[in-house]
Amino acid sequence: MTSNARYIFVTGGVTSSLGKGIISASLGMLLQARGFTVTIQKFDPYINIDPGTLNPYEHGECFVTDDGAETDLDLGHYERFLNIRTSQANNITTGRIYNNVITRERKGEFLGKTVQVIPHITDEIKRNIYLLGETGLYDFIITEIGGSVGDIESLPFIEAVRQVRWDLGSNHSLVIHLTLIPYLKAAKELKTKPTQHSVKKLLEEGVQPDILVCRTEMPLPMEIRKKVGLFCNVQLNSVIEAIDVDTIYDVPLLMRKEKLDERVMAKMKVTSKHDPELEEWKTFLGKLKNPADEIRIGLVGKYVSLPDAYKSIAEAFIHGGSANDCKVNLKWISSEEITKENVATILNGLHGVLVAPGFGERGLEGKIEAIKYVRENKIPFLGICLGMQCAVVEFSRNVLGLAASTTELDPKTKHPVIDMMEDQKKITTKGGTMRLGSYECKLKKGSKTAAAYEEGMIQERHRHRYEFNNKYLEQIEEAGLKAVGINPESGLVEVVELKDHPWFVGVQFHPELKSTVLNPHPLFVKFIEAGINYKKLNP
Numbered sequence: 011m012t013s014n015a016r017y018i019f020v021t022g023g024v025t026s027s028l029g030k031g032i033i034s035a036s037l038g039m040l041l042q043a044r045g046f047t048v049t050i051q052k053f054d055p056y057i058n059i060d061p062g063t064l065n066p067y068e069h070g071e072c073f074v075t076d077d078g079a080e081t082d083l084d085l086g087h088y089e090r091f092l093n094i095r096t097s098q099a100n101n102i103t104t105g106r107i108y109n110n111v112i113t114r115e116r117k118g119e120f121l122g123k124t125v126q127v128i129p130h131i132t133d134e135i136k137r138n139i140y141l142l143g144e145t146g147l148y149d150f151i152i153t154e155i156g157g158s159v160g161d162i163e164s165l166p167f168i169e170a171v172r173q174v175r176w177d178l179g180s181n182h183s184l185v186i187h188l189t190l191i192p193y194l195k196a197a198k199e200l201k202t203k204p205t206q207h208s209v210k211k212l213l214e215e216g217v218q219p220d221i222l223v224c225r226t227e228m229p230l231p232m233e234i235r236k237k238v239g240l241f242c243n244v245q246l247n248s249v250i251e252a253i254d255v256d257t258i259y260d261v262p263l264l265m266r267k268e269k270l271d272e273r274v275m276a277k278m279k280v281t282s283k284h285d286p287e288l289e290e291w292k293t294f295l296g297k298l299k300n301p302a303d304e305i306r307i308g309l310v311g312k313y314v315s316l317p318d319a320y321k322s323i324a325e326a327f328i329h330g331g332s333a334n335d336c337k338v339n340l341k342w343i344s345s346e347e348i349t350k351e352n353v354a355t356i357l358n359g360l361h362g363v364l365v366a367p368g369f370g371e372r373g374l375e376g377k378i379e380a381i382k383y384v385r386e387n388k389i390p391f392l393g394i395c396l397g398m399q400c401a402v403v404e405f406s407r408n409v410l411g412l413a414a415s416t417t418e419l420d421p422k423t424k425h426p427v428i429d430m431m432e433d434q435k436k437i438t439t440k441g442g443t444m445r446l447g448s449y450e451c452k453l454k455k456g457s458k459t460a461a462a463y464e465e466g467m468i469q470e471r472h473r474h475r476y477e478f479n480n481k482y483l484e485q486i487e488e489a490g491l492k493a494v495g496i497n498p499e500s501g502l503v504e505v506v507e508l509k510d511h512p513w514f515v516g517v518q519f520h521p522e523l524k525s526t527v528l529n530p531h532p533l534f535v536k537f538i539e540a541g542i543n544y545k546k547l548n549p
């Protein structure tokens with residue numbers, strides 16, 4: 011090892027959904043606030059090469075990085091908490107590990123050898139663990155191991171962690187295990203047995219956790235902490251309580267109170283120059299919890315029964331809300347429910363409507379109805395990706411009178427105002443083949459979008475196959491829907507804005523992916539501001 015990076019592993023036991031991503035992000039944020047450079051990566055034990063082809067119902071949103079990697083939604087938390095940019099190197103799946111090893115096997119790199127889980131798969135996992143550290147850019151690399159200890163799938167990852175511990179020693183590697191201490195109402199007792207079992211499981215696999223972070227609904231009394239520490243070989247001050255909180259953004263402060271960052275530094279024998287600088291974070295939280303105003307925004311989408319499918323959008327509303335001193339209440343609306351007859355009732359009382367991204371939708375007509383309503387009634391609108399495409403279809407149909415559609419829904423439409431690009435038509439495989447990642451976009455002076463960004467050239471992330479069809483550009487612009495953001499290389503339309511409307515913006519990219527606590531996204535900030543103004547005028 012050439013670099014001096016320190017490696018922190020976060021494992022989980024007892025159940026899934028304990029919030030390893032939030033704990034990792036909170037610890038990362040605290041170390042960063044002490045002046046260290048930190049990055050976080052996630053290893054996912056499933057066989058898919060990446061989560062790009064997973065159903066959002068099953069796995070939540072697919073988070074896209076600048077370099078076009080389709081990744082786990084936890085990377086969104088890392089970026090939002092640490093205000094950093096992640097990349098493909100920050101999310102590795104079992105599928106990718108095996109794919110790399112098998113590709114090398116076919117090239118003949120292991121000639122004469124039997125390729126095995128140990129050492130070949132574990133070596134490839136270790137190579138990926140060290141990759142970010144070897145850049146020399148980071149003091150700490152936090153690696154979150156997906157799944158729960160004891161799963162068959164996570165075994166090679168835990169084995170790799172065991173080896174890293176052995177290779178680097180305790181000053182440069184550390185294991186944090188996240189568990190659950192359930193409260194049994196009938197017995198009126200907190201129960202430590204599941205935690206004991208999950209640590210035993212980890213020990214069986216050769217790993218002794220240094221720190222336990224215990225999720226709990228109730229404060230952990232001293233005797234419970236002592237018991238957990240004693241049975242799990244963990245020092246009393248390293249049994250950390252993670253009690254349920256109102257918002258995930260409280261967790262870093264909670265971890266600070268429990269001294270998680272201090273325990274990590276003590277165990278790895280590092281000192282920081284100063285205590286964590288958390289003023290900006292506290293200001294954000296203060297405004298979040300004591301808003302001066304409140305608005306209601308409708309989020310029209312397909313996967314509304316699983317809010318995780320729109321994680322980054324929901325979080326961007328939290329950041330943008332705090333920046334406006336305003337609480338944003340989201341009304342989740344299934345696009346399939348909306349009809350011409352009920353649209354006014356469903357959207358009644360809303361101060362803005364966001365039409366969400368999506369693929370191959372049955373609910374497209376409902377989205378179009380919603381857009382027609384907000385366009386005509388001058389209600390603030392933000393359309394993201396499919397939402398922008400629907401705005402173009404709606405405008406072409408109802409203002410230009412064209413029998414228009416997107417070829418995604420109607421391949422034979424007479425007026426394909428949204429169509430697949432020629433180079434996309436040749437692609438037959440599904441994984442990682444969309445227009446993905448960061449692209450430049452030039453904004454027209456005088457547009458609301460340029461005013462929001464306070465910039466003429468921006469970079470935003472994409473994930474789609476279909477595009478605005480430039481054959482219709484002139485006609486659409488003349489009628490009042492202006493293309494105010496253009497990709498300078500390809501000439502593709504990236505932003506549309508409606509004339510004579512208080513706030514009607516459609517973007518082909520995903521602004522929500524770049525919103526962070528310390529950098530709320532300007533389009534969300536301005537959209538919320540438009541909502542507040544709308545409320546003032548329509549009390």
Ligand code: GLN
Nearest residue numbers: 367368395396474475476
């Ligand atoms: N389905 C559309 C496309 O592929 C929109 C994708 C999206 O909303 N992310 O272009």
